[in-house]
Amino acid sequence: MAPRTNDSAPENEEQRVAAVRRARQAFQPVRRLRTRPFTPMGVQGAQPPGGVEEAEPLEDGKGRGGGGATRIAALRRAAAAARRSRTLHLAGCATLLAVALTAGSIALGAARDNTSRSLAPASAAVSPGLLATGDLDSGISSLQAHLRDQPKDFGSWATLGLAYVEQARTKGDPSRYPQAEQAFKRSLELDPDNDQALAGRAALAAARHDFEDALTYADRALKINPYSERALCTRIDALVELGRYPDAAKAANTADDRRPGVPVFTRYAYVHELRGDVTTAQRVLQQALSSAVAPGDIAFVATQLGQLAWNQGDYDTALTHYARALAADENYVPALEGRARAQAASGDRAGAIKGLKDVVSRYPLPGPLVELGELYEAAGDRTKADDQYALVDAWTALARANGVNADLDTALAAADHGDKASALRAARSEWNRRHTVHTADALAWALHVNGKDEEALPYARRATATGYRSATFLYHRGIIERATGNAENAREHLRAALKLNPGFSPLGAKEARTALKNPEAAK
Numbered sequence: 001m002a003p004r005t006n007d008s009a010p011e012n013e014e015q016r017v018a019a020v021r022r023a024r025q026a027f028q029p030v031r032r033l034r035t036r037p038f039t040p041m042g043v044q045g046a047q048p049p050g051g052v053e054e055a056e057p058l059e060d061g062k063g064r065g066g067g068g069a070t071r072i073a074a075l076r077r078a079a080a081a082a083r084r085s086r087t088l089h090l091a092g093c094a095t096l097l098a099v100a101l102t103a104g105s106i107a108l109g110a111a112r113d114n115t116s117r118s119l120a121p122a123s124a125a126v127s128p129g130l131l132a133t134g135d136l137d138s139g140i141s142s143l144q145a146h147l148r149d150q151p152k153d154f155g156s157w158a159t160l161g162l163a164y165v166e167q168a169r170t171k172g173d174p175s176r177y178p179q180a181e182q183a184f185k186r187s188l189e190l191d192p193d194n195d196q197a198l199a200g201r202a203a204l205a206a207a208r209h210d211f212e213d214a215l216t217y218a219d220r221a222l223k224i225n226p227y228s229e230r231a232l233c234t235r236i237d238a239l240v241e242l243g244r245y246p247d248a249a250k251a252a253n254t255a256d257d258r259r260p261g262v263p264v265f266t267r268y269a270y271v272h273e274l275r276g277d278v279t280t281a282q283r284v285l286q287q288a289l290s291s292a293v294a295p296g297d298i299a300f301v302a303t304q305l306g307q308l309a310w311n312q313g314d315y316d317t318a319l320t321h322y323a324r325a326l327a328a329d330e331n332y333v334p335a336l337e338g339r340a341r342a343q344a345a346s347g348d349r350a351g352a353i354k355g356l357k358d359v360v361s362r363y364p365l366p367g368p369l370v371e372l373g374e375l376y377e378a379a380g381d382r383t384k385a386d387d388q389y390a391l392v393d394a395w396t397a398l399a400r401a402n403g404v405n406a407d408l409d410t411a412l413a414a415a416d417h418g419d420k421a422s423a424l425r426a427a428r429s430e431w432n433r434r435h436t437v438h439t440a441d442a443l444a445w446a447l448h449v450n451g452k453d454e455e456a457l458p459y460a461r462r463a464t465a466t467g468y469r470s471a472t473f474l475y476h477r478g479i480i481e482r483a484t485g486n487a488e489n490a491r492e493h494l495r496a497a498l499k500l501n502p503g504f505s506p507l508g509a510k511e512a513r514t515a516l517k518n519p520e521a522a523k
Contacts, residue, residue, distance in 0.1 A: 137167075140164075144160070155196060157183050157187035174398055174403075174404045175402050181403075195225035201213075202215075202221060202234040208403050209404060212238075215235060219231075235251050237267070245466070262288050262291065265301075266301065273468065274467075274468045276466070282305070285305045288301045289305065298328040303334045303335045303338055311501060312500065313500055318342045336359050337356065344371070360391070366396070366409045369391050370389070370412075408442055411423045411427035415427075415449045423446045440463040441470075444457070453483040457481065471504035474493045474496045474500065475505070475511075475512050479511070498512055
């Protein structure tokens with residue numbers, strides 16, 4: 001293997017050992033005193049998911065997921081090729097994408113990355129503050145060098161695996177996940193009972209949307225170390241994503257008793273938001289923000305507050321929170337994305353498009369790609385809109401090629417902007433795996449766009465049954481009720497969607513208003 005040439009690497013063994021120690025410590029949970037005057041009951045949302053070839057660390061510490069400009073160019077080329085040739089198989093597209101992303105990032109390296117909640121919100125592997133410091137790449141380089149000299153250090157293998165999971169997430173490149181899997185495998189071969197690797201496997205499974213495995217590995221880790229913050233947090237996330245909300249509430253109680261802090265606060269807030277208790281969710285997030293010190297923690301929690309405000313249609317407050325997040329970290333992608341959404345909802349389409357173009361140029365993930373495509377479509381530029389939707393297909397292919405279950409992403413995007421039949425297949429598959437408000441909504445909408453409104457209605461009702469205040473869910477239910485002849489209920493829910501968040505979607509909000517003006521017309 002070629003010698004490492006990273007200019008920022010430690011110059012001697014003493015410095016390298018110190019760097020490895022810092023990298024290891026960065027992935028250790030910080031014990032915080034419990035500060036909340038109440039007992040949590042809640043859930044998901046602290047860190048989103050966050051990436052060793054066989055038994056050897058990679059040479060490129062900056063990671064094969066880097067090179068934002070090259071990555072987006074590769075995605076665009078693959079998407080264009082798929083559009084030109086209808087016979088190109090999706091798996092082949094995924095393989096080409098993986099090769100293109102790898103080659104591009106090796107050539108260019110990676111820019112500074114930031115935490116994001118754009119991928120599935122399940123990892124909880126590490127504190128967002130610790131991973132937004134810009135030290136991840138250099139930490140990986142130090143761990144790689146250390147493991148070349150000390151290949152039996154199971155703790156460092158586990159730490160490297162966690163770092164790869166995070167690197168995959170921050171670069172929007174799922175091709176890092178197989179490398180993380182190999183690192184955890186090596187760590188567990190050296191010590192089958194080390195909780196750090198088991199918790200890492202849980203985080204990796206959650207990042208791949210395999211929440212049953214995430215729960216299994218988290219439970220195994222907690223049997224060995226009941227105070228593992230990563231395992232405690234991932235367990236909450238897995239239960240939420242499996243739709244086991246009461247169990248998630250109990251798990252959050254346990255996590256707060258054992259390892260209180262920002263990750264638990266944000267999960268507690270989300271479980272209350274799912275129940276429609278926005279007041280409590282906001283209060284807990286404000287408390288989390290007041291306890292945050294690291295810039296990454298501040299940016300993360302402020303962004304969660306911005307998202308909560310945006311969900312309620314309070315765009316001014318949302319923009320204020322996003323501004324605070326960006327004051328802590330001007331390159332924090334979730335805040336940049338959230339700000340663009342709030343700008344779009346406030347009527348600043350040009351500012352929103354500019355912001356989202358910046359986001360997807362570095363992180364071409366389904367959420368911002370669809371949002372940007374809909375903004376282009378609302379502006380009458382169908383060609384640019386289709387370019388964004390095609391990139392969603394390309395990302396989904398790459399994700400699946402690297403072990404990520406992307407059915408929910410596929411169902412949501414394809415129902416409105418792709419193959420409706422594949423959207424329904426994906427939604428049914430996801431519902432068979434887990435029953436959540438989000439999978440119920442996705443299945444309801446996929447059934448609707450395929451003309452199966454009577455079958456869709458029970459799922460649309462189930463999506464809104466917990467009290468979760470989502471304008472999109474209300475809109476979907478209203479449109480489905482309208483299609484099934486429930487005119488009064490349709491008007492009620494369409495009005496509720498627009499009252500809650502009148503700018504919830506560039507296209508959906510317009511359709512809701514059109515439906516209210518023409519109550520008897522089917523969609």
